[in-house]
Amino acid sequence: MSGVHPTGDAYRDAVAAALTDGWRFTSLHAKSDHGGPAVRTLLSSPTGHHRLETVDASPGSVPTIVDLAPAAGWDEREAHDLYGVGFDGHEPLRPLVDHDGAFARFATPVRGADPYEVAVGPIHAGVIESGHFRFHVVGDLILHVDARLFYKHRGLERAAEGLTFADGLPVVTRACAGCWVTNAVAYAHACEELLGLTPTPGLARVRTILLELERVWNTLNDIAAVCAGVGLAAGGSRFAALVDDARRLNLRLTGHRFLFSSVSVGGSGLTIDESTAKEARDSLDGIRADSSRAWRELLFNASFMDRMPDIGIVDADTARSLGVVGPAARASGVAEDVRSTSPRLAYEGFETAALHRPAGDVQARLAQRALELLPCLDILDRLLTEPVRPVEAVATLAETPIGVGRVEGPRGATSCIVERDGDVVARVRLRTGSYANWPAVAHAAATNLLPDFPLINKSFELCYACVDR
């Protein structure tokens, strides 16, 4: 169903028609070298299908789609900064990745006598990744936030170009430790698609185990972060100890606390023997009991819970429009989870977890994390009943020039597109859940109080590293 469009108008019409038919904007990237400059838009259907709409960018600019899909805003700004493509109608096309030039080009102007700016970062007061926030404030009230990230831009996508598919994996996954498995599986799926490989049930199972192990520690970490966001040291410490328990389990199972090197293209070399799998299930039972107990304590802590409702609201329409993904989207009532449409992974019978009160505020995002932890532990309990042995993907399909992987990570849907030039990577684009959700953080903060920003920010708990790449 994908199309290559010779003119900008045809491309824009195709994207508009697809969006009307229920397809969602998923990713947009530019490429320069092989086959001439082009812009590609990835769309996905609620049933998990993908299509790419490609337009020739040799005239130097293409029509914007940001008015059709506001979620494409950052993608178009990035394509402009890194590949020099213009987007007609995207006004003002402010820099995103490019840090050269005056800050005024980046930020929204402040006018009037009362508003003032509060500048925060790139270095923050705690142990936090680097990024700059410019708050426009009247008194304590936030009018608007400009988030300027990409201080950590390492050019990883460029560095992967020209490498073999196997050698590209460590480069692409260096993007982020917190989402290592998610990014690795998305990249591996993309490479396997263009190589005509299909994961066997055994390979699907081992990757699902790794993805859920990553989700366990991240979910515990997210709850700890909200506790830290309001200064509840007892809750933060308890959940931090559970994060440590989960990482120790990762170390026992794979040799690495963040599961580094546990995923490869075309197969898996991981071995987990029967007794280790049994011990892992016991450890996960311990995490389930301890986290449930600690969560109950938080629920009955009135001064903690009173801080959560009605702040940092992202309603369902806004979440859809901005392309919010993951627990943050589900907390707004957008009941979508890529795990329910992932035939290359072992999520048979998966049901998206939905809150009774999907209010899209800090409380809903916190409660969504707690709600999703238990099914995640159930999946691991089911998949770890047998030992894990090395497995290979099988060649069943024709090879293709472009492959797509899309995986539900701890922060939401992550897509990876790999374009090939023979047997090497010609272009890779990694669009993580954090990348999708940062614009929503700025939206959620507006009209709230400045002292609530740390809590609102923690309720999303996004990575900077896998945005900046």
Add this chain to the structure above:
Amino acid sequence: MLTLLRDLRRLRRTIGLPAAGHAGSLALRHVDCGSCNGCEHELTLVSGPTVDMARYGLGIVASPRHADVLLVTGPVTTRMRAALVTAYEAMPEPRRVAALGDCALGDRVLGSSSEIAGRVEDLLPVDLRIPGCPPTPEAIAAALLGLIDGTAGL
């Protein structure tokens, strides 16, 4: 709340942390210069209950003006170079620099060379090197304690 506190007390006993017993303290300022967030995740756990660095006199402070040690992670991107040097210049003397993690040490750095400014020690005098990808919370705490005791490898 009492259950949480009792759980934390039980946890402390189970872990059996070694006695504090180090003279002095260090105020740390962390600067992320382009890490993958792994070093930050482990550094966060150094303050957690299993290592609990506060009992050794190790603490994270909000400003480099209050810091004894600049704890630098990441391969130092070109975009973080100026912020890193500014933070160092804001520190009072005597001051120390610790390079945390393999990227900060310039070991197995991945990325485009045009985006990477170089190792921490190409920009600042490094007093303490903490290898690992990422180093564990225990390894980070042990290395910093070496700096308090004056036994850290320079």
